[in-house]
Amino acid sequence: MKHTLKSSELDNQNEHHFFLKAKKLNIRTGDVFVILVNQNDAERLGIMPGDELKLDWNDTGIELYVDVSSDLVNEGEFGLFIDIFEKYDIKEGKLVRLSFAKRASSLKAIYKKLYGGTLNFNEIYQIIKDIVDRRLNNLEIAFFIAPSFNEKNLDLDEMYYTTKSIAMLGDTFDFGEIVADKHSTGGLPGNRVTPIIIPIVSSFGVCIPKTSSRSITSPAGTSDAVESIMKVDFTAEQIREIVKKNNACLVWGGALKLAPADDIIINITRSLGIEPYSKMIISVMAKKVAMGIRYLIIDIPVAKGAKIADIKQAKKIEKLFLFLAKKFNIKTEVAISKSFGPIGRGIGPALEMRDVLRVLQQKENRPLDLENKAVKLAGQLLEMTKVVKRGRGEEMARVNLKNGLAFQKMTNIMKSQNGNENIDSEDIKIGEYFYEFKATNNGIVKSINNASIVELCSLLGTPKLKGSGVYLNKNVSEKYQKGDTLFTLYSESEQRLNLAKEALEKMKEIYR
């Protein structure tokens, strides 16, 4: 009684679809994939709220959750929110083919992982493909990510397969043989060394096509910061042009379809507020593989309240980075550094970028801790690529910072990326609402609680409100007197400034 496939009946399978007319609903929802169906159509077609429908448009299958309405869409119409219209370039009034979505086949692999199993390459590739194709919804992806938080579930082969799948399922680049990059594991407030390192390194002729992400749990990612003075959102073709001209770029990776699965996963861990460190390492390395990087320096800042809190954990992460780097043949060095507070004074997109320009423009008020760290990492990378001799990297990097060649390079990048090339560090726009926190005694700053600074920034509206954030008028090792401003809260929204002030009252020991 084996039930075989009859070809005559297979031909009929194209019949289980129907056509409705697209209607734009003037609501912006962010990342919510919902389709609105008229009540009568729903009854006629047997569609229920919560069902998933597949919409076919321009050779793309988009899966959407059904909402039912009796008046926002007429019979024969379906409604979509603006975001989806724009994202897929759907035309209002057009007849569109819809069908019932089938369950993603990779769900079986997700079950296996949840039950404690280990996945092979094919299973992982299918999951990542279904994430990219939007065949898995956010809840299903959350169930896939969840087991990776627990170190006991870590499997090196799974990490390699995931990295490879993420890199394969997106845009890839080839800029030649000597292509360098720098990455920071992040989580340390401030620490905006990247936009200093890129112009220094590229001023020596080394190709360094930097793509960054937006922030996950921190007040700003490199892209959020850079975006406060120039555009970061370019197509693959435009980036090839920018890099050809400058040997460098400072762009957002997300617009690129570089590791697109990773961007979807980041949105989910972001809403949770934490991410597993294996996921972070996979995310970084997948992007390096896709960008064709051959030389890589990884900055692992270690600090209390930062993403990586102790040297032991940093060493574990270093090992995993080097494992993947070897698998993909990327020459990689890891620099672990410990600090007792943020690097630089500004925390938040615009405040950080002001620090960066102060360094590149060699202003009196530039943060020296930030400058020194950037010079050190740039020097190490120059040595790795053999453009300068071992032992002389830092010295040479500093030369090009002092003589203005690095800033000249930054000016060229700004020009190529639609920025104002004549901008001065002090022109950068900071939020108009602010609150100065004063010292109640005399002392010296021993350490600054990074977690509190991050929480304040989040309440102040970073990274979305670019002018929001915290400025450290006094940083670690600096003396202060009673009445001195220790730090300043800035926000573009009065409401959010008040929210942060309220939270501030409940925080203990931000400065020690």
Place this chain on the structure above:
Amino acid sequence: MKHTLKSSELDNQNEHHFFLKAKKLNIRTGDVFVILVNQNDAERLGIMPGDELKLDWNDTGIELYVDVSSDLVNEGEFGLFIDIFEKYDIKEGKLVRLSFAKRASSLKAIYKKLYGGTLNFNEIYQIIKDIVDRRLNNLEIAFFIAPSFNEKNLDLDEMYYTTKSIAMLGDTFDFGEIVADKHSTGGLPGNRVTPIIIPIVSSFGVCIPKTSSRSITSPAGTSDAVESIMKVDFTAEQIREIVKKNNACLVWGGALKLAPADDIIINITRSLGIEPYSKMIISVMAKKVAMGIRYLIIDIPVAKGAKIADIKQAKKIEKLFLFLAKKFNIKTEVAISKSFGPIGRGIGPALEMRDVLRVLQQKENRPLDLENKAVKLAGQLLEMTKVVKRGRGEEMARVNLKNGLAFQKMTNIMKSQNGNENIDSEDIKIGEYFYEFKATNNGIVKSINNASIVELCSLLGTPKLKGSGVYLNKNVSEKYQKGDTLFTLYSESEQRLNLAKEALEKMKEIYR
């Protein structure tokens, strides 16, 4: 420099709110907690899409995700979908207090669990409370549930704490000393013994206030099935009345705020399509504790493709049930039974209920396998409560089925629960679209693939479309000849019938 709380500034914390007017948006979304804010208000107040706002109404704090629109709501207004309006009895045009939602404090415990830690009672109680209070969103809850799929993460104390918290955070009942209940772990198609057992047991004067859930992964829960002939949705007060009158009820637990956390969690695992078995046990026992049950029989059906596939797993589950039962002092017996296909002939809400009435009305065409199983379990429960002597339960149960006392009891329950007390089994409405699957040879049914039956039912629209489902014209051990109908697909929707037929073509060996 310890930062202490100043009471004068604490008083100001009530200022970080604002008022907007409620507007009803004629969209039904199911369980989507979204608030629509006007673009200009959003900019003025520093609100961004994806933020969470807290809405205060009738002493309830409701947390909602922000969507921003420039035309669906005017300045000074906010929009909510119909579902939320109805659920919280919100009045259109009223000024409502809104504020920024703060992150749920129990997220820290969820992190701890994700990292592999073990939670104490306070941590678990806070998570369950935040689930009930809607302070944790579906993604956050998914991350909380995910680790419990892996048996290695199972901790008995955590199970006990979770059960206790879920039971405490909802309605509770006290029907006296001799209060019995029957529960099936489910997952076996058909097997609708509950609406047969309840009238039998209560016809002996034993109180058996049955609350059931709707289905998770199966074609129908007891409530879905019972609802095809009577109302199941009652308030706590109404249930007390029904039980007072009949010693019994057959109601849906969800309307009751009985273990409300569990209903929220079920929605999440439902969308995934599987649930951890520890969660299932917790869910069952929390409801028994809340209902004040003292005697309990648990039916664990074991079958290929059913929820519990082998005896070894059934034994593990039995152990966990008995562990919790002992903690809560509920006298419990577990009956494990193995089968090679569904119990009864109908699968799907209405089709199952027709089988139940055929048994209670002792029709010629009643399914004897279903009758025999129900009689056996009812007898065992009667023995446990000492209403009949050990060894004579099954015999006595059959007496009250044959003499019509059990059906008389069912008639009374239907009367109390707004059903048609004169209904005949053959009056139950089945979906109008159907397809008969014919045998291509002669043979005897050795087994039926439960998983395929479940998948077909889901495609046919169960449990939402009550008349949809599969009817087994030939069940296990029955002979058939070429051309005989082996089973029939029914649906209320032609679209879905076609979808199921398409899937059927790809299925192998539904019957063996």
